[in-house]
Amino acid sequence: MWRQVTYGLRSLFHRSRRDQDVAEEVEQYFEEATTDWRSRGLSPEQAKRAARLESGNLTTVQEQVRSYGWENAITSFIGDLRFALRQLWKHPLFAATAILTLALGIGANTAIFTVVQSVLLAPLPYEDGGRIAVLNTRWTNSGHTIPRVTGPDAGDVRDQASGFEAVSLYSGGSLGVQLRDHAVFTGWAGVDSNFARVFRLHPIAGRVFTNADAHRAVMISEQFARDNFGNAQAALGQTIQVENEPLQITGILPGSFDFPNKTQVWEAYPLRPESQSRTAFNYKAVGRLQPGVTFQAAQAGLDGISHRLEIAYPVDNAHKQILLLPLQQALTGETRPTLLLLWATVALILLIACVNVTHPQLVRSMDRQQELAIRQALGSSRRQVMQPVVLESLLISLIGGVCGVGLAIPGLHGLLAIAPEKLPRATEIHLNGWVLAFTLGLSLATTLVSALLPARRAANVNPADALKQDGARGLSRPGASLLRDGLVVAEVTATFVLAVGAGLLLHTMANLLTRDLGFESRQLLVVEADAPAHSEQDAQRVVRQYDELFVQLAALPGVEHVAGIMGLPTGSYGSNGYYSVSGGPPVDHDHAPWANWSVASPGYFQTMDIPLKRGRDFSSGDLDGSQFVAVISESVARQSFGNSDPVGRQIRCGLDSDKWMTVIGVVGDVRQESPAEKPGPTLYMPMSQHPFYANQIHMVLRTQVQPVSLINAVREKIVQTNPEIALRFTTMDAMVNQSMTTERFRAALVSSFAGVGLLLATLGVYGTMAYSVTQRTFEIGIRMAFGAEKGDILRKVLGHAAMLAGWGIALGLLMSLGLARMITSMLVGVSPLDPLSLGIASVVLLIAATAAAFGPGWKATHVNPMVALRAE
Amino acid sequence: MGAMDDSNTDVIQGTLDMLILKTLSLEPMHGFGIARRVEQISRGVFKVNPGSLLTALQRLERAGLLDAEWRQTTNSRRAKFYTLTRAGTKRLEVETADWTRRASAIARLLRTEG
Secondary structure (H helix, E strand, O other), X not given: OHHHHHHHHHHHHOHHHHHHHHHHHHHHHXXXXXXXXXXXXXXXXXXXXXXXXXXXXXXHHHHHHHOOOOHHHHHHHHHHHHHHHHHHHHOHHHHHHHHHHHHHHHHHHHHHHHHHHHHHHOOOOOOOHHHEEEEEEEEOOOOOEEOOEOHHHHHHHHHHOOOEEEEEEEEEEEEEEEOOOOEEEEEEEEEOOOHHHHOOOOOOEEOOOOHHHOOOEEEEEHHHHHHHHOOHHHXXXXXXXXXXXXXXXXXXXXXXXXXXXXXXXXXXXXXXOOOOOOOOOOEEEEEEEOOOOOHHHHHHHHHHHHHHHHHHOOOOOOOEEEEEEEHHHHHHOOOHHHHHHHHHHHHHHHHHHHHHHHHHHHHHHHHOHHHHHHHHHOOOOHHHHHHHHHHHHHHHXXXXXXXXXXXXXXXXHHHHHHOOOOOOOHHHOOOOHHHHHHXXXXXXXXXXXXXXXXXXXXXXXXXXXXXXXXXXXXXXXHHHHHHHHHHHHHHHHHHHHHHHHHHHHHHHHHHHHHOOOOOOOOOEEEEEEEOOOOOHHHHHHHHHHHHHHHHHHHOOOOEEEEEEEEOOOOOOOOEEEEEEEOOOOOOXXXXXXXXXXEEEOOOHHHHHOOOEEEEOOOOOOOOOOOOOEEEEEHHHHHHHHOXXXXXXXXXXXXXXXXXXXXXXXEEOOEOOOOOOOOOEOEEEEEHHHOHHHOOEEEEEEEEOOOHHHHHXXXXXXXXXXXXXXXXXXXXXXXXXXXXXXXXXXXXXHHHHHHHHHHHHHHHHHHHHHHHHHHHOHHHHHHHHHOOOOHHHHHHHHHHHHHHHHHHHHHHHHHHHHHHHHHHHHHOOOOOOOOHHHHHHHHHHHHHHHHHHHHHHHHHHHOOOHHHHHHOO | OOOOOOOOOOOOOOOHXXXXXXXXXXXXXXXXXXXXXXHHHOOOOXXXXXXXXXXXXHHHHHOOOEEEEEEEOOOOOEEEEEEEOHHHHHHHHHHHHHHHHXXXXXXXXXXXXX
16 A cells, blocks of 8 residues: 555656656567567567567557556646646637636625625524524514514513523613713613523623622623723723613623624613513513424424413413524524525626636637547547546636635625625624635536536537538538527626616615605704613703703804704614504504604704694793693604694603693604605604603704714713713714615625626627637628628628627516516615616617627628638 | 557456466566466466556555566566565465365366266
8 A cells, every 4th residue: 555655656756767667677578578589599570570479569568557557647637737728828818818707706706605604604603502592572463573572471481481591681772881981872782691691601801790780780892891991801890880870890791792783781680571561572582492402392382372471461462472583593684685686696697707718618619629529530538538628627717716716805895895784793704614615616616517518519529520610611510609699698698687686776776865855864963962861850851951952052153953853764763653542533453553753852843854734843831741742744644633633633652651642733754764765654752741762862953064074063062061971973964874775785786796797798799709700701701702791791790799689688588577576675666677777788788799799790891802712 | 548458368367466476486587587487387378468467567566565676687688577575475375275265166166067
């Protein structure tokens, strides 16, 4: 065994010495044989012949002996590889184009797959994260599901469900945290002591809190400790304040942990949920399954509990089901369609790239038909003929793959730069072994796709036929041009589908950008402000302070109007729910009227340019002690009061009290979440009457100057009044923009990919047309000799290209119809069969294909018949 | 590198190795010497073709059953001489025993049949 390896290696690296050794031994054998025959009395000539007769041909024997050993397979492979490299070197334009084309295709796929792998496929970065589940509430009658639970429902699950190691309730968001001398906005979550068990948290300093620490302790992230205390050790034991509650830092969590949603501060909440209402969905819940318990089994247990609760609380828990969802699915579910769309897009690009590489290889293998035919006629095996062709392809694909990874790295950076902030697990996205394996697989697959056709054709050459053909004279197999035309059609089809997708998403984007939001977003500075408030007195003091601030800020030069709001459109705060009106039609419980709930200061509608349609705005007279009032938007008026005047009517909702409120005014509807949403019903209530919902607000400032230029002046004023208010600045335009990042991300990526696809397809059509014109030079020469006009020749070439494009577009239309379902949910104000997008895509492709054929066509009209007919 | 598909079944398939080993157990020899010796001892029944023989020698050498060395021949030419290694000797014993057992079994079979 050892000798096998060493002898093989030795002969591999000292090829000539081994060859010589064999040659000498064989020669010596023949000499001995000759000598032997001579010793039996033959003449030198006769002896030589006798030896030959007895032992065969000397060279053949040498060949036979030399071919022994495993190293010979490698040597022949290296020979073919050298040949393939030489071939590429001799055709640098072909090689460069092919490699670049594949690099683009593979690079795009690598970048997108990196995101897909890191976000959708890679396990969560939590210890045994596959067993963590999220509890959702689902209504079985409507199918409606929300990712929240009520305190008592989740508490019952914790007490009764088997199969869970731990169930944790939490709620969170972004709020102001007060440090010794200043306040900062940060991601915050109130979590019970089971939270650390569910995620198996190991603090890098200190300890996890226990149930006894409720409302007294916090854990903070390493990042937060560094930013505000210098380091983890310095932070330990310090006190911070949230809503005027002093909390001691008992543990520091590693920087990689930020669940839920970029949280940096985890406050200890009691295990027994404080909210005991079965209709207030104040919590989110996560649980860890015990080892060996499947999600299905756990769900079956939950179904039993849901059923018992439905019987025990027939009103509150009617049709309510607690639904289990793997955490990974819950985190990434929303992003999934977008990523799959992008994946499909880059797959099409790769298809186009493969076709682009297949065509010239096919052409070259046809040009080499005679050479290959001769090789076959001389006895080369099928494998021997195919190997160099496949090897050449493999080289192109592998080099293309390496370059593709090179392109994917900056591509990935660009992609993450424009990725929506909502993209889950964004920090975990990076190239890794899986991605590289995927890319390698992709390279091999492209080799298969792009080389198999040419290689098979090379191997299937019938020597007799091939030698009779003469490509240069247009005497080639009829199937050859059909195959090339097919490739062009496939390319146009794929590009058309990409172009339609890009068109639809861009049209969506255009719709969003030009939409009337119901308010004026320009020249509006937005200040996110959170003043700590624990008691009702605190909250009322904060509201008075805000009111004073609005007056002071309005006095700043450049500021026109100032107001405050809890529930700013596209903002992070807000509430919503069902409401009822007095004297209205009897309420159908399954279809109760629903609205967004906002809490505003006087002057809000004027500041936002939301038109007041009837009645009046809030005023400083609407105080806590006086009659509760509300302003409604037109949709509320329409759905609950019909044609009658709503002003003076009574309305109530479950925001914080069940007091009836008098409707004092009607304003225009706004698009609350994003421009993609329909203008919806909103119920506005004054800050002064709902102080508990008025300490964490957005201040809006209508300015005459650049909004951001006022930031310093505004900050100074607010800090002077109350340094405990945590502040964050932005503009309304930026917020609206932010609300469209997903749509923009999709539109930008799909249209750039469509652009790449179009470029590749144009190159492909050009290449095919140029080749077919060159090949038909002889035929064109004859036509011209018989008096064909230049115009006719050009028309014929362009007509051919247009016909192929037409076929591609027709097939593309069919494919787009089939794929429409996939994209419908991503469109706003556009039908998936949008005639504009389909029309533009068709025209663009038709023009691109004809334009690509124009160069070769022009060349065809300049064929000199005399030269063409004489040419060899 | 066309394969040699000579139809002269000079040596029974699988016995060439054994014949080589047996021949070399007498004394170190070069390729042609082995061929002639096999022919002589078998009184012309076995003819060895040089392609197969030299390939087999390489194989046996790599398997560690033979050692090879360039040496002067009796008529003072350089030739590659093969020597049996210890492993080669052992292999020959095994193969001889094996062959004898099988041959006698076949002989018995033929006798009873006849």
